[in-house]
Amino acid sequence: MPKGFIIRDLKWEDFHDIATNFFSYYEEVDADPDFGLTLMEKKPTWQEEALWFANTYKSVLDKDRIMLVAVADGKVVGACEVVRGGSQQGHIGALGIAIQKDYRSLGIGQALIKEILKRCKKRFEIVVLSVFANNLGAIHVYEKLGFKRYASLKNALKRNGRYFAEDKMYIDLKKS
Numbered sequence: 001m002p003k004g005f006i007i008r009d010l011k012w013e014d015f016h017d018i019a020t021n022f023f024s025y026y027e028e029v030d031a032d033p034d035f036g037l038t039l040m041e042k043k044p045t046w047q048e049e050a051l052w053f054a055n056t057y058k059s060v061l062d063k064d065r066i067m068l069v070a071v072a073d074g075k076v077v078g079a080c081e082v083v084r085g086g087s088q089q090g091h092i093g094a095l096g097i098a099i100q101k102d103y104r105s106l107g108i109g110q111a112l113i114k115e116i117l118k119r120c121k122k123r124f125e126i127v128v129l130s131v132f133a134n135n136l137g138a139i140h141v142y143e144k145l146g147f148k149r150y151a152s153l154k155n156a157l158k159r160n161g162r163y164f165a166e167d168k169m170y171i172d173l174k175k176s
C-alpha cells in the first residue's frame with residue numbers, strides 16, 4: 001500500500017518509468033487474455049519507445065496533448081493523457097489511462113481523470129474514449145465521472161485471434 005500519491009505533469013525524466021510501465025502491460029495481456037487495454041500489435045523496442053516518448057513530449061509542449069502522471073513510492077505508477085483530434089476535431093480530446101497493477105483500486109485513476117478533465121476545460125469541448133466492453137472496472141470509473149456511452153461495436157477489436165466488443169464514450173465539457 002503506498003503512503004500516498006501525487007499527480008503532476010509529465011516530465012522529460014519520466015521516460016524510463018513510463019516505458020517500463022508500458023512494457024508491463026504486454027505481460028498482463030500474456031497473463032490475462034481479457035486484459036482490457038488497447039496496445040500496439042507488437043511490443044515496441046526501447047528505441048521505438050524512446051521515439052514515441054520524444055513525440056509525445058513534443059505534442060505536450062505544442063499543447064496538442066495533456067499528460068499527467070501519478071507518482072507513488074518514488075516512481076510513476078500511472079499515466080493519463082488526452083490527445084487533440086485531427087482535422088475538424090481540434091475541439092475534441094481522446095483520453096487514455098493506465099495504472100500499474102499493484103496500484104489499482106486505490107483512487108489513483110479517478111484522481112488522474114478528474115484533474116485532467118479540469119485541465120481539458122481550457123482546451124477542449126468534448127473528451128472521448130474507447131474501452132473494451134468487458135472492462136467493467138474502467139467503465140464504472142468513466143460513468144462515475146460523467147462519461148456516457150454513445151456507441152458500441154461487437155467484434156471491434158481483434159487481439160491474438162480473439163474478438164472483443166468496444167464501447168465509445170464521451171463527456172461534454174461545456175455541460176459538465
Ligand SMILES: CC(C)(COP(=O)(O)OP(=O)(O)OC[C@H]1O[C@@H](n2cnc3c(N)ncnc32)[C@H](O)[C@@H]1OP(=O)(O)O)[C@@H](O)C(=O)NCCC(=O)NCCS
Nearest residue numbers: 037097098099104105106107108109110131136137138140
Ligand atoms: C481502469 C483504471 C484506469 C482505473 O484506475 P484505478 O486507479 O484502478 O481506479 P480507482 O481506484 O480510482 O477506482 C476504481 C473503481 O472501480 C471499481 N471497480 C474495480 N473493479 C471493478 C469491476 N470489475 N467492476 C465494477 N467496478 C469495479 C472500484 O470499486 C472503484 O469504484 P468506487 O470508487 O466507486 O468504489 C485502472 O484500473 C487500470 O489502469 N486498469 C488497467 C488498464 C485499463 O483498463 N485502462 C483503461 C483502458 S480504457
